[in-house]
Amino acid sequence: MSAESTTIPAEVHGHVDADHVHGHEHHHEASWLETYIFSQDHKTIAKQFLITGIFWGIVGGFLSVLFRMQLGWPNDTFPILESLLGKWAEGGKISNEFYLSMVTMHGTILVFFVLTGGLSGTFANLLIPYQIGARDMASGFINMLSYWFFFAASVVMFSSFFIQTGPASGGWTAYPPLNGMRDLAINKGSGLGFDLWALAMTLFVVSSLTGGLNYVATVLNLRTKGMSMMRLPLTVWAFMFTAVLGILSFPALLAGVSLLEFDRLLGTSFYLNNIVVNGHLLDYKGGSPILFQHLFWFLGHPEVYIIILPAMGIVSEVLSIHSRKPIFGYRAMVVSIMAIVIISFLVWAHHMFVTGLNPNLAAVFVLFTLLIAVPSAIKVFNWIGTIWKGSLRLNPPMLFAIGFVSMFISGGLTGLMLGNSPIDIQLHDTYFVVAHFHIVMGVAAFFGMFAGVYHWFPRFYGRFMNDTLGYIHFYITLIGGYAIFFPMHFMTGLPRRYYTFANFETFNNFNFLTQFISIAAIIVFLAQLVFVANFFYSIFKGRRVDVQRTEEDGHTYGNPWDATTLEWTAPIERIHGNWAGEIPSVYRWPYDYSVNGKPYVSQDTPLAPGEIEHK
């Protein structure tokens, strides 16, 4: 299979694409629809994921602005909200029901649709074929399906905003029994809204699995000549292991959600037992709500690594390139990714220390949870080692990569508290947790994603994003990100997902702080729109990549960041099949920067006589 897929595209596509560029389309009737919509080209699919991800990012971020308005000014009304949300904000005040819907959808959208679909989908698609030297993914068709399942999931999820009973409102974790019964008396969002949620997540899992299988197959089978595994850039390692994580863990979510729908629609009792509503015992017997939590977190914890590993890969690459220095401890970086992947399957119950789990079980999960900090720490030290004595080009991607490391440290360290079960008793489901995971997998992953977008924008569009706007975006996001989430650590003990704290003497002391956080959140949201404006403006009007050479066939080449990896050996024009002629062969590792008196040596440059390859 691998032999076929390596040779066939090389001949067919390589030929056809030369024509594409010249505007003739004789051989292959690539209609507009096939080129831009139902495209099987990894670069187009990457763009589709990215733009869908940006759309979801705006929606998810905007939801947070809305519920931060409620949290910051619980006693005020905003008439504009009523015109926007109708009955969900009667009198300009968001209803408590819709507040929970927004929190639920904010989590679902950002975790799955932006930081999984948008991040992995974009960069794995763009970079895997380019960086391993392949014409395209192992199966372009399945790759296309992966996007369209994602699109279908997006349509279903978005449509749930427009139904009578509102979107799912039982938390992104979808715990039964709150989400386990279609009983509107218990929870309005547990009606049709949750069914749509479950359907959308099912489609999403299909998208993630088809995408993931393709990534793994491509990395294992379609590497160009000379591209041994230990010559892969860290991005590719990260994307491949992300895909492995997804393949092994998403089915557990699918199983969990399917059983949940059985309970809801067919009256089974997988998760329900002795439910009493208004004094009436329901007929459910013998199930366990905790079972769902096990299934959910068996995905849920690897999921946070599905989010952060691609960001780590991107940041490793960006830090090295813009430091003009090899990544420090390449092997340790690869091994620590593997260690994270393995251990991430053994930590899920740290989300469940206070569910009444057998206390003896907690010992195992505390051990592995704190153990996973070791490979993470190694990565942090290695990143710092990478910029040490570099010659740092502090452009927007580099700044975001540095910001990523800073956020990852800040958010990762508090994990040591949450992962230790006795401390978690107090911190579980409080703002401390909110602060922790938003910094470590929310803001940090976004920083990784931004680093990637600014860095590879020239690869996507042949143009640069605007630096000035990039700097504005970076500093507001860095300062604002910390302004939102750092003070939340002091709200230790304040429960999450509260509509207001006014009912509690204990929690009601932080009004000025919640207001401050809300203002910061709104500013940070607006700063993201600077990014969006910059992105779309630069697609059409950004500064062009300098052409360093033009080949006879008319293709132009440029390597804007002086990087060693193969994606910059392909023409700026982004042709189908990636390289106009033969696929380059690889002779060295991807981190030969500032070596032997040269600023960089591309991976496709043969070793000079007498040169020893770095191993």
Add this chain to the structure above:
Amino acid sequence: MVAFVTFALIVLFFTILVLIGKANELSEDLAGKGMNYDSKSKWNGYFLLAFIILFFISIVYQIRILAPIMIPKPASYHGEVTDRLFYVTLFFMSIVFVLTQTALFYFAYRYNQSKNKEAYFYTHNNKLEVIWTVIPSVVLAVLVVMGMRAWFQIFDVESRDRNPMVVEVTAKQFQWMVRYPGLDGKFGPRIIDKEHITPTNELGINFEDPSSHDDFFADKLVFIKNKPVLVKLGAQDVIHSFYLPHFRVKMDCVPGIPTQFYFVPKFTTEEMREYLKTQPWWNTTNPETGEPRWKTFKYELACTEVCGRSHYGMQKEVVVVKDSTEYMEWVRKQTAIYVPAATAAPADSAKAEGGSTSGGKDAKVVSELVRKK
């Protein structure tokens, strides 16, 4: 109209920003240094350095402003253990935090390309990497050991008091049902079937069993200082979570699965107020009551597992009294759930019913005899 103007202003603002960005880019191109990052790196180096300094200053400021208003010291014995563990972890964390953040931002400043033209080709250092693998491993091992000792101390059934005070808390949307066993110290058993669980007897208490006759629902949780408490937890409809922030107690209430939490309260409500009186922030005036904050301090029970639209409203007061005399005084004021002529009694008529108290008195004599043994 306001919405439209706001929208228009925002669009205008972003347009201006984009134009400024473009103008900067053009002027760079005119000056012929389009892709030259020397001066940009220089400025951003300073910005990053300034950021980290201001960040550290802001953390000190946050500690000064926010630490005093955090939930105060633990009011239970195990809470002191978990808090200590928190601070030990915080100590190690802070060292790592300061060192790594300083290194990160200082290097970003020190080695930006305007200050350091030539990068140093340096791929790895096995000795260094072993060191920074081993040190975190050792620290983490220490934390795991400390954590597990604390954990098994909290959940060690063997070492517990054999005769703790038992309170049964059942959560439902959106309230807590707190049941005390009454003077006999024994809960009436519950039977989970459709015959026993009715709108007037949601818990399915078997009133044929005499031990149920003096059980009562309380409008607050009352504990006794230094008297071990075992809270037996359950839920009717969805998962809730029993959370006593001051006592560092949290345990989910799961429908169909009983859970529990055992702890020992250390300070009475009064003692806690006395302590808070010594804290400057607690002496400031509470704008809502017009009195110093410590005066209205109270322990509270909250729900920490999202349970539906009024999740944020599941509040109940918690009181710790100084001894069993004070406790018994409170118990005697409570009204039993059981109504002798239970044939057609709606729930709220139970309060008006005086007959159950006499039954309670009899039971009290028995229970006090039992306790003396």
